Amino acid sequence: MLKALSPSQDTSTRQAVIAVLVENEAGVLARVIGLFSGRGYNIDSLTVAPVDDEKQLSRITIVTSGTAMVIEQIKAQLDRLVPVHKVADLTVEGPHIARELALIKVAGAGEKRVEALRIADAFRARVVDATTESFVFEMTGATDKIDAFVALMRPLGLVEVSRTGIVAIARGPKGIDG
């Protein structure tokens, strides 16, 4: 027989990577963002882009955090938005790959410039723009890798960073809509 759940619930929080397949229509992103701000949920990062022109679908990847109960709520609330096709919590549905793309601008000369290039090489960042006094590096990878690279660039003349936030996909043959 079941035992009654204790009213004092688990209050530890976790991060969740949630993939949402939505109709590619006006206002859909506002609905998702409004849901998060209106109900007081966290957004650690959010990315969106069309993924299927024929079926008119976009995919949103949201990184959020909260207690297990809050994350369950977030998924249920997302799922009841009318233009939402599918909600998947990649964090709990098996192993997944999460990547970010970052463009990192570093300006400097002399030894610092050489050092920046050397580190970029070690991190497999690509130079996508160069002037005599600057580089723009392009880098993809896990969030902590990009964090580490950005930290190393800071004393070497970091100008600015532009990051996509996480996009993620499950490992193995199955898609989230399958």
Place this chain on the structure above:
Amino acid sequence: MTATETLSGAEIVLRALKDQGVDVIFGYPGGAVLPIYDALFQQNAIRHILVRHEQAAVHAAEGYARSTGKVGVVLVTSGPGATNAVTGLVDALMDSIPVVCLTGQVPTHLIGNDAFQEADTTGITRPATKHNYLVKDVNALGRILHEAFYVARSGRPGPVVVDLPKDVLIGRGVYQGMPATPHRSYRPVVDPDPQAIAQAVRILKNAKRPIVYAGGGVINSGPEASRLLTEFVHLTGFPCTNTLMGLGAFPASDPQFLGMLGMHGTYEANLAMHGCDAMLNIGARFDDRVTGRLRDFSPNSLKIHADIDPSSINKNVRVDCAIVGDATRVLAALIAAWKADPTKPDTGALAAWWKQIDLWRSRDCLRYRQDASPKAVIKPQHAIKRLYEIVRETGRDVFITTEVGQHQMWAAQFWKFERPNRWLTSGGLGTMGYGLPAAMGAQIAHPEALVIDIAGEASILMNIQEMSTLAQYRLPVKVFILNNEYMGMVRQWQELLHGGRYSESYSAALPDFVKLAESFHGVGLRAKTLADLDDVIREMLAVDRAVIADICVDKHENCFPMIPSGAAHNEMILGPEDEAPSGAAQPGVTEEGMVLV
């Protein structure tokens, strides 16, 4: 109509409404929707009820919807027309009422230009609706309107806004009829998972102290759900309590009914919720008005929650068994599974549980003392009790609406609803001004029925202009005002929680409600003392016109029982009439409770 034949956008709107079976809409004209009003003028299939404020149009549509089970339809203009409707939309959202609200919009080429009477209606109403649409192509109009009705009525019902730019209404396009294929992404689950049903029956069969807690979802599911709920409760022998929104889902006269639960619910219902070992919640959402302090809510029970909206499950209260589905189908499945399961329920334990419940019942928590002398001040509870008794003598089908406050809670406590769809009240949002327009909508839907708005003198003033609508359409709505010259519930909280500092809660400079009724072409009546009460009620019921009955009641009466905010079910405050020593310690209101509303 051939595929190439075109209609104007406005004609498409009316065609779609007709195909949806709409016979009445509530609205108010303005520049952006004039094409629709022009099309309305040239047809007779759809009746338009002209309200006096757009908020009232939505409440009227809610009253229509709640009393018929159909979708209520609203038509308002752009800008202020749409913004005035927002309170009604949120009200419908909170109480899961199916409403389609058509809003005018400036022409598409002016959107974003701060044009005259422009508002970002889809932006403003996004969190106020279940879903909304901005139509930019007249050829998509028919499809979108049908989709709007589908979304409004299916799953957990709610309000849907369709924003209609004027050029789309004037432009010509091809009308697309009802879609043959299901919606691309919105397909709510209505059939319960058999395993969840089996688990629920296992829990309930092994229960020693069970309770059924049913809410507005049962009403929304249709009258069959109420019938099945009654059958299930009789089959099991369990006690049953209803939420404010669920009143009427289970017959109030049934001996297994414990009354309403929650903040102003009965002693027996709340203590049974607190002490049960198995709870079946069907179509209710563990609202804070029901649960009280969450961590002490029904601490020793296994909880089953059946709801059509998965996001309602495990939102406030962790449950042990979740059933997603429509209440009618869930109840039918529970009845079948209960009958098929060979386990014998513990009838001895159930009998002991009923004995305990009867002991709680004997506290008679709704007791009040009415001085019987003819010159006595009328107690508000007594006014509702007499209204109920005299209405019952007439045998007429009656719909009760309310405003928000003490009178609403007394109506919920003292009116005995035997059938669903007869009780229309603003539960989730608590919108003062709801009752009169909602009564209007109910009276339009049920012209022969008796429709009474039980009101307070403060709430009624929030949509009093609708008296004019009542006059125009000869709607014989009865407005029964419990006039205590205070925003009574505010005054009560100030007395109990704020040291009796009655800040701004006195209803100063009230109108003479008798003359007010007369000036709106209605009948005004007043009861000053007990001797007047029955006569005023009888006259009110006899008049075939709109009536305001101004019932002057005890100014300082409080609504009990009461679970103060942040308190638990077993920390209920009973009224001054309760002489028995309270079992639980009388709670001081905690600091935690003070921040709650």
